[in-house]
Amino acid sequence: MIERPVPTVLTEPSDRFRPGAGPEPLPGDRRVPVTTLPAGADDRLAALGLSTRVLLTAAAAAGRGHDQDSPFDPPIMPGLRRWAAVVRTLRSQLVPLGWRQDNPSNLPRTLHPDGSFAVVVTTGDDHTGVPWAPPGTRHLKGTATRLAIEPNAQLAFDLGDHLLPAATDELPLVLTGTQTWFLLFHPAGPVVRSELSFPQAISRGRMLQWAERIILPEVVLG
Numbered sequence: 369m370i371e372r373p374v375p376t377v378l379t380e381p382s383d384r385f386r387p388g389a390g391p392e393p394l395p396g397d398r399r400v401p402v403t404t405l406p407a408g409a410d411d412r413l414a415a416l417g418l419s420t421r422v423l424l425t426a427a428a429a430a431g432r433g434h435d436q437d438s439p440f441d442p443p444i445m446p447g448l449r450r451w452a453a454v455v456r457t458l459r460s461q462l463v464p465l466g467w468r469q470d471n472p473s474n475l476p477r478t479l480h481p482d483g484s485f486a487v488v489v490t491t492g493d494d495h496t497g498v499p500w501a502p503p504g505t506r507h508l509k510g511t512a513t514r515l516a517i518e519p520n521a522q523l524a525f526d527l528g529d530h531l532l533p534a535a536t537d538e539l540p541l542v543l544t545g546t547q548t549w550f551l552l553f554h555p556a557g558p559v560v561r562s563e564l565s566f567p568q569a570i571s572r573g574r575m576l577q578w579a580e581r582i583i584l585p586e587v588v589l590g
Contacts, residue, residue: 401565401578403499406585413564413582416549417480418487424587426458426489427553427562431589447491447506454553455489475512477548485547487564488516492552497561499583503552504574514570516548520579521568550575560587 404412410420430450437446455476459469466481477486490513495501553562562584569577 402580404580404582405499406583409582409584416485416564418564420584422458422461423551423562423564423584425461426454426551427560427584428587428589429453429457430553430555430560431587450555451489451491454551458487458489458551473512475516477516477546479546483546485549486516487549487551488513489551489553492554492561492563494554494556496552496554497563497583497586499581502578503563503565503581505550505552506554516546517567517570517575519545520547520566558589560589562587 406420413419413423430453432453436449455478459467459478462478463469468479468481468483470477470479475488477488479486491506493504493506495503497503547566549564549566551562551564553560564582564584565578566580567575567577568579569575
């Protein structure tokens with residue numbers, strides 16, 4: 369029988385974290401992320417200038433818009449419509465609070481007012497919002513996502529600004545020095561599961577290693 373790795377669970381805020389920053393490296397197996405369960409999500413999110421209410425309101429948008437679906441739509445359209453609704457709802461709440469939005473190489477980011485990190489919305493797989501299972505994205509990710517994740521590992525291990533990737537023809541410099549958190553959402557029948565998580569590694573389009581996961585309560589669709 370294969371044993372599941374036991375996540376480090378935080379239900380209360382920790383001095384280990386700096387507001388606006390990714391987590392510091394943990395001792396032991398770095399493949400096992402620090403995991404905050406729903407009961408402690410608000411405290412942890414407050415350190416990032418976010419709240420459970422804002423993120424759940426965005427995730428709940430994935431359950432709207434089904435009346436627009438048509439059998440004549442391309443197969444990708446329902447999922448694309450749900451994703452766009454979550455992005456739009458997240459931004460509509462945060463931009464009036466001083467957050468900014470940009471779309472480098474068509475990667476829609478919502479940036480913290482001080483520019484220290486961004487939030488990117490993506491559709492998650494079946495493990496999204498499940499504390500004991502490693503999450504992933506529903507679809508393979510491309511160059512923009514890969515380059516967005518690279519600073520996460522470098523900054524989380526405090527290797528210094530001199531190791532940040534240089535600007536390339538693929539992406540502007542504005543993307544390469546910013547940490548990126550991902551709001552993963554997964555519609556599962558009558559509920560939407562979601563989490564705000566901090567990846568450290570991506571390979572062949574799949575996120576393979578997470579430094580931190582903030583699990584959100586399930587949203588029951590009305």
